[in-house]
Amino acid sequence: AQKVTQAQTEISVVEKEDVTLDCVYETRDTTYYLFWYKQPPSGELVFLIRRNSFDEQNEISGRYSWNFQKSTSSFNFTITASQVVDSAVYFCALSEALMIYNQGGKLIFGQGTELSVKP
């Protein structure tokens, strides 16, 4: 069965601090996709990143970076020099790849980590 665990329920930091959000996943599939979404107070889920299971290269996008390690089944997300606008709930998610149908499966979400960045 597929499962995503975000052990940190809430994190509070002061502006300009770096913060890492942890994500651990479980799957029996060899081909799968990992995602991070941001959910600000407005409620709409905003896509941040998608990685496939064959690409373990770390990725950096501005102040955001992601560390994917298959050996530990983790896909952690780091925000450098956090800002108040980063305050939101962040979700890690996993999707299997139904290669026989050439389509992805459902997205399984973790419980989310609520990040509060104080000025």
Place this chain on the structure above:
Amino acid sequence: GAGVSQTPSNKVTEKGKYVELRCDPISGHTALYWYRQSLGQGPEFLIYFQGTGAADDSGLPNDRFFAVRPEGSVSTLKIQRTERGDSAVYLCASSRRGGTITGELFFGEGSRLTVL
């Protein structure tokens, strides 16, 4: 519109009533998903359509829940004999053909259902 549109944005109903929630996906997106999000929880998968057919309905909690997508575009989630435990935000998402292997899911703002 450019994004996924969901109506109504808020729905208050009484226990036992029937409810319909509508989702209008991004034009050209053949994959459509319904999720339910309770307070303080992550989105919980309900059903996934490819075109008109349900590719995976394993998340529907019981036979009171049903979803259709008759023309492969707009979808309606139908809840019969609503219960207080059905209160949640119902999220709809769409993506290009191939779903998550081709890209991300685009989410709507959700329909907040409150059952009194």
